[in-house]
Amino acid sequence: xxxxxxxxxxxxxxxxxxxxxxxxxxxxxxxxxxxxxxxxxxxxxxxxxxxxxxxxxxxxxxxxxxxxxxxxxxxxxxxxxxxxxxxxxxxxxxxxxxxxxxxxxxxxxxxxxxxxxxxxxxxxxxxxxxxxxxxxxxxxxxxxxxxxxxxxxxxxxxxxxxxxxxxxxxxxxxxxxxxxxxxxxxxxxxxxxxxxxxxxxxxxxxxxxxxxxxxxxxxxxxxxxxxxxxxxxxxxxxxxxxxxxxxxxxxxxxxxxxxxxxxxxxxxxxxxxxxxxxxxxxxxxxxxxxxxxxxxxxxxxxxxxxxxxxxxxxxxxxxxxxxxxxxxxxxxxxxxxxxxxxxxxxxxxxxxxxxxxxxxxxxxxxxxxxxxxxxxxxxxxxxxxxxxxxxxxxxxxxxxxxxxxxxxxxxxxxxxxxxxxxxxxxxxxxxxxxxxxxxxxxxxxxxxxxxx
Amino acid sequence: xxxxxxxxxxxxxxxxxxxxxxxxxxxxxxxxxxxxxxxxxxxxxxxxxxxxxxxxxxxxxxxxxxxxxxxxxxxxxxxxxxxxxxxxxxxxxxxxxxxxxxxxxxxxxxxxxxxxxxxxxxxxxxxxxxxxxxxxxxxxxxxxxxxxxxxxxxxxxxxxxxxxxxxxxxxxxxxxxxxxxxxxxxxxxxxxxxxxxxxxxxxxxxxxxxxxxxxxxxxxxxxxxxxxxxxxxxxxxxxxxxxxxxxxxxxxxxxxxxxxxxxxxxxxxxxxxxxxxxxxxxxxxxxxxxxxxxxxxxxxxxxxxxxxxxxxxxxxxxxxxxxxxx
Numbered sequence: 001x002x003x004x005x006x007x008x009x010x011x012x013x014x015x016x017x018x019x020x021x022x023x024x025x026x027x028x029x030x031x032x033x034x035x036x037x038x039x040x041x042x043x044x045x046x047x048x049x050x051x052x053x054x055x056x057x058x059x060x061x062x063x064x065x066x067x068x069x070x071x072x073x074x075x076x077x078x079x080x081x082x083x084x085x086x087x088x089x090x091x092x093x094x095x096x097x098x099x100x101x102x103x104x105x106x107x108x109x110x111x112x113x114x115x116x117x118x119x120x121x122x123x124x125x126x127x128x129x130x131x132x133x134x135x136x137x138x139x140x141x142x143x144x145x146x147x148x149x150x151x152x153x154x155x156x157x158x159x160x161x162x163x164x165x166x167x168x169x170x171x172x173x174x175x176x177x178x179x180x181x182x183x184x185x186x187x188x189x190x191x192x193x194x195x196x197x198x199x200x201x202x203x204x205x206x207x208x209x210x211x212x213x214x215x216x217x218x219x220x221x222x223x224x225x226x227x228x229x230x231x232x233x234x235x236x237x238x239x240x241x242x243x244x245x246x247x248x249x250x251x252x253x254x255x256x257x258x259x260x261x262x263x264x265x266x267x268x269x270x271x272x273x274x275x276x277x278x279x280x281x282x283x284x285x286x287x288x289x290x291x292x293x294x295x296x297x298x299x300x301x302x303x304x305x306x307x308x309x310x311x312x313x314x315x316x317x318x319x320x321x322x323x324x325x326x327x328x329x330x331x332x333x334x335x336x337x338x339x340x341x342x343x344x345x346x347x348x349x350x351x352x353x354x355x356x357x358x359x360x361x362x363x364x365x366x367x368x369x370x371x372x373x374x375x376x377x378x379x380x381x382x383x384x385x386x387x388x389x390x391x392x393x394x395x396x397x398x399x400x401x402x403x404x405x406x407x408x409x410x411x412x413x414x415x416x417x418x419x420x421x422x423x424x425x426x427x428x429x430x431x432x433x434x435x436x437x438x439x440x441x442x443x444x445x446x447x448x449x450x451x452x
Numbered sequence: 453x454x455x456x457x458x459x460x461x462x463x464x465x466x467x468x469x470x471x472x473x474x475x476x477x478x479x480x481x482x483x484x485x486x487x488x489x490x491x492x493x494x495x496x497x498x499x500x501x502x503x504x505x506x507x508x509x510x511x512x513x514x515x516x517x518x519x520x521x522x523x524x525x526x527x528x529x530x531x532x533x534x535x536x537x538x539x540x541x542x543x544x545x546x547x548x549x550x551x552x553x554x555x556x557x558x559x560x561x562x563x564x565x566x567x568x569x570x571x572x573x574x575x576x577x578x579x580x581x582x583x584x585x586x587x588x589x590x591x592x593x594x595x596x597x598x599x600x601x602x603x604x605x606x607x608x609x610x611x612x613x614x615x616x617x618x619x620x621x622x623x624x625x626x627x628x629x630x631x632x633x634x635x636x637x638x639x640x641x642x643x644x645x646x647x648x649x650x651x652x653x654x655x656x657x658x659x660x661x662x663x664x665x666x667x668x669x670x671x672x673x674x675x676x677x678x679x680x681x682x683x684x685x686x687x688x689x690x691x692x693x694x695x696x697x698x699x700x701x702x703x704x705x706x707x708x709x710x711x712x713x714x715x716x717x718x719x720x721x722x723x724x725x726x727x728x729x730x731x732x733x734x735x736x737x738x739x740x741x742x743x744x745x746x747x748x749x750x751x752x753x754x755x756x757x758x759x760x761x762x763x764x765x766x767x768x769x770x771x772x773x774x775x776x777x778x
Contacts (some may be wrong), residue, residue: 092740096530117531117743205616217721270615270635411741423725427637441550445742448544452527452535 042074045349049077050091051105052084052334056297057160060367061105064357071356075349085217088113088411095119095341102342103350106156108147108333109222109404115150116408121338122153127351129359139375141399147406148335156335157354158374163401164223164292164329165316165393167280169308172198172208172289184317186327188256191320195266198289210266211290213257214279215425218411218418224292225417226330226404229253231322236405236413243442245417246435254431256322258424269425284308292319292329295370295394316393318400331401333374370394412445517756523749530743541750550726551734551751557641558731558755562709562762564645565652569705570698572653577660578686591661594654602651606718609647610634613719634720637727644715644728652708656701663697664690699770703763710759731755 051061058081065077080101082090088110094100106114114120130136133152137145140158148156170180176197185191195210214220229236234249244250260266267288283291284304295316302309319327336354338347358364361379365372369388372395373379385391407413416438423429524541526534545551576594580587597605612618613633620630633643667690675685691698713732716722722729731751739748 089741092530092743096740096743096745113743117529119531268615270632415737415741419723419725422723423637426632426635426724429725437549444544444548448744448747452529 044074046076048101049103050101051081052087053081056368068356085219100339102346103338106335106337111147112406112408120155121340128355156337159334160371161333161374162372163331163397165397167291167293167316169289171313185320188320188322192264196264199266206268209288212267212288215272216279218414221418221421222414223330231325243439246439316390328400409445413442416441520749524753526746528745541747553726554729554734565648565709566706568649569653570701573656574660576657581664597651598655602714610719640727
């Protein structure tokens with residue numbers, strides 16, 4: 001028995017030895033060659049992806065997409081970008097003509113439009129690396145992620161999320177005998193008076209505007225008007241869904257909006273709208289002392305004004321408050337979304353692509369600073385972020401900020417308000433009447449939508 | 453006359469070609485039936501050659517037109533299937549002050565640009581036709597405005613018409629104060645009309661010039677002998693003889709003007725307020741920004757109807773004038 005058992009044990013050992021070598025070979029093959037074989041074996045897939053143009057954000061997204069396709073050669077991505085104001089219109093045209101991209105970056109304020117028409121596919125958060133829905137939601141600012149979720153489903157993967165600040169030229173402050181810290185305007189009255197002192201004119205022509213609004217497009221009108229309306233105690237809509245931009249608070253807000261021209265004379269709106277450069281270009285070129293802007297990257301400042309970037313005589317500060325309300329601005333952001341009309345295979349590939357894009361938040365910060373990411377984890381505590389100039393003001397503005405109205409008639413609302421601002425400022429229109437017209441226009445759109 | 457039997461082929465067809473007849477002459481009498489089929493085959497071949505064009509027009513031109521008319525009676529938001537709503541879209545349009553303002557803007561723009569394009573185009577052609585040295589070079593230079601990309605034209609004119617732009621600087625020595633060309637609701641649309649005329653008048657100048665060169669010289673010689681002055685010759689000879697060309701220019705420039713989109717879109721974005729918004733812009737916004745395809749289709753039907761009525765009136769006016777002249 002023993003010898004047999006020994007013999008058999010000896011035979012087994014040899015067999016086992018051979019088997020082990022074979023298994024080891026298979027394991028080595030599995031560990032090295034198999035992924036390549038697997039990748040090559042995957043069916044080729046072509047994706048289209050659209051985003052908005054920005055000198056930092058668009059190249060970073062492009063870089064990440066390229067890195068992904070390099071690692072996954074079976075995936076091809078047609079990467080296209082458009083001006084910020086045009087992106088949602090292009091996507092709408094795409095949906096209308098059956099040429100919408102498979103995935104795109106959506107501004108958070110148009111999410112309700114897409115979601116109300118079931119144009120976005122719900123995201124599988126486990127495929128994005130989150131344990132469950134709650135883990136996903138907890139990783140973002142609640143108010144922001146609320147705009148990307150509906151009925152317990154996630155429709156947008158938040159990308160960047162930031163707010164406007166009042167960018168001041170500290171040299172201009174000093175020239176005008178103002179202290180950039182002590183005299184930083186905290187109320188609207190102070191704001192108007194400071195802007196007036198910063199304004200320079202020669203023969204009725206502005207050589208420097210103390211403060212200017214952007215009038216380039218409806219999106220800028222909304223971003224800048226939104227906090228004025230809310231700080232004035234106004235609302236975009238009442239509980240019944242009726243547009244209320246023309247109530248007493250609404251009139252107060254538009255009066256304040258117009259006060260920089262009508263009362264303080266700090267800007268020339270005809271010049272602003274007719275020139276239509278990049279919003280904020282006048283501030284970068286020091287033709288304007290204060291401007292409300294999203295976080296301004298140092299490279300953007302440097303590209304237009306090397307001296308300002310090198311000497312750092314600029315500073316983002318909080319918006320002026322109105323009445324007893326402390327100042328705040330508009331917070332907004334962007335989501336990675338998936339077209340609901342594309343195949344399951346494409347949806348899955350886009351999940352993988354989005355997970356990869358967002359897998360290195362520090363790389364995102366390094367390339368796109370000072371645009372903060374929407375997610376909480378993995379970046380904000382890093383020293384590279386914490387030591388960034390003015391980062392506290394940038395993040396503080398984001399956290400204090402208010403959102404653009406989330407409504408399915410957002411485009412109608414923004415166009416109506418853009419027209420109203422133009423009528424009031426360029427044609428000296430009556431504020432109450434102009435706002436009545438705008439509110440009626442929005443109510444007509446809401447009524448038509450309800451009826452449809 | 454070829455002898456083709458009692459049932460002469462020429463008389464059957466009424467327009468037999470020499471090849472047909474020669475072919476049939478060679479055929480034995482019993483195969484006359486085949487020759488008839490041959491004629492049908494020729495016709496079928498002809499029809500076959502035309503068919504792709506007919507199909508192209510049906511699918512890409514008249515099909516979408518009919519579909520747009522049909523869509524104007526539906527509520528359609530791109531995603532959900534179109535829902536029949538009857539005349540609701542038209543009722544909403546009539547009640548919409550933005551639409552009414554835009555309609556008035558469009559009519560003003562069509563009338564202004566058509567009138568000025570015709571007058572300026574004719575005036576330029578008459579000036580070139582005088583044969584003053586250098587006039588041909590001037591014509592070539594003026595025609596270049598048509599070759600410039602529309603985007604470049606719009607951007608250049610936006611800077612020229614800027615409150616501190618070249619146009620205002622040129623006008624300043626004449627005591628004309630700053631005009632906010634594109635930012636004032638009373639000057640914005642006229643400014644766009646001026647740019648339209650600047651762009652399109654030289655094109656129609658060439659059309660007028662071609663017609664002027666084709667006018668018979670003996671009419672003018674006879675009029676001169678009778679002592680008619682330049683103005684009378686223009687009024688009694690040139691203008692009547694040019695009336696078909698004027699009709700063509702008026703109709704074509706009106707149709708071009710009705711489709712204007714890029715100029716106001718780029719130069720003013722439809723503003724200030726709603727001062728330069730025209731129907732094609734409203735169609736675009738309604739369809740692609742507000743996703744109301746049915747409503748956008750209704751606006752396009754209104755625009756189509758305006759152009760149809762306008763063209764019919766023009767034809768009636770000019771044809772009656774032609775009849776009176778003849």
